[in-house]
Amino acid sequence: MATFFLPFTLSLLITLSLTSSATGTTPKTSNPNPIKLGTEKLSHFQFYWNDIQSGPNPTSISIVKPPPTTTSATGFGTVNMIDNPLTDKPDNNSQILGRAQGFYGLSSQEEIGLLMAMNFVFTTGRYNGSTLTVLGRNAVLQKVREMPVIGGTGLFRFARGYVQASTYTLNMQTRDAIVKYNVYVLHY
Numbered sequence: 001m002a003t004f005f006l007p008f009t010l011s012l013l014i015t016l017s018l019t020s021s022a023t024g025t026t027p028k029t030s031n032p033n034p035i036k037l038g039t040e041k042l043s044h045f046q047f048y049w050n051d052i053q054s055g056p057n058p059t060s061i062s063i064v065k066p067p068p069t070t071t072s073a074t075g076f077g078t079v080n081m082i083d084n085p086l087t088d089k090p091d092n093n094s095q096i097l098g099r100a101q102g103f104y105g106l107s108s109q110e111e112i113g114l115l116m117a118m119n120f121v122f123t124t125g126r127y128n129g130s131t132l133t134v135l136g137r138n139a140v141l142q143k144v145r146e147m148p149v150i151g152g153t154g155l156f157r158f159a160r161g162y163v164q165a166s167t168y169t170l171n172m173q174t175r176d177a178i179v180k181y182n183v184y185v186l187h188y
Contacts, residue, residue, distance in 0.1 A: 037158065037188040046182045047086045047097050049165070054174035059084045063103070074112050079105040086120060090168045090178045098122040104138070114138040116147060120183075130154030132185060134163055149185050161185035 052059045059082060066077030084100040085092070102118030120132040131154065136147030145165045152159035161184045168178040 040186055040188055042161075042184065042186055044182070044184050046180060047088060048090045048094075048168065049100050049179040049181055050085045050087060050092055051082065051175075051177045051179070052084070052092070053080075054171075054176050064105070072109055074108055074110065075106040076109045077106065079103055082118065086122075086181075090180065092178075095124070097124055098127075107137070108139075112140040114140060127155055130156045132156050132159060132183065138165060140167070149183070152185070152187065156185065156187045159185050159187040 050059065053061070060080045062078060063081045064077065064079035066072065066075070070077060081103045082100055085096045086098045086100055087094040087096055089095075099121045100118045101121055102116070104114045104116045104118070107113055107115040114137070116138050117135050118133075120134065122128055122130050130152060132152040133150050134147050135150050138145045138147060143166060147163050147165065149159055149161040149163060163184070164182040166180050166182075168180050170177045
């Protein structure tokens with residue numbers, strides 16, 4: 001049956017694609033009005049990303065550890081899932097503006113370098129209910145690291161831009177960190 005189904009399906013798809021291009025028909029959208037985006041603007045703001053791995057309520061937990069036979073000094077292969085508070089000051093007890101939700105993985109064998117995939121979910125103020133998505137490389141030991149903003153929702157729909165991260169504090173024993181994020185984003 002499988003030997004009949006695959007050639008039949010391929011033949012049908014080829015016939016349909018040739019018929020559609022031969023007749024000159026193109027698919028039509030159900031909404032004839034295009035999206036009205038308005039004027040594009042640049043927003044700049046900052047907050048503090050609180051990565052808490054210690055204590056009774058960590059906001060960053062290791063979900064993948066490298067095999068015990070791996071002896072990487074950089075932690076290569078480790079992956080953490082995060083739900084980190086975003087605060088207006090570099091203090092865990094300051095006002096929470098939102099959460100950073102996603103994960104980061106130690107992706108370099110030669111330096112402490114992270115692959116970061118996270119959403120900034122804003123829960124207060126002007127951007128309440130909106131998100132920004134960041135996906136990029138974070139070379140942790142550099143003073144300032146730049147990562148791209150690849151999209152967003154709500155007020156940040158169609159967003160693009162970049163963030164600059166700089167470590168404010170890092171406790172090498174607990175691995176807790178506070179990182180200042182400057183966000184530069186184009187949106188409508």
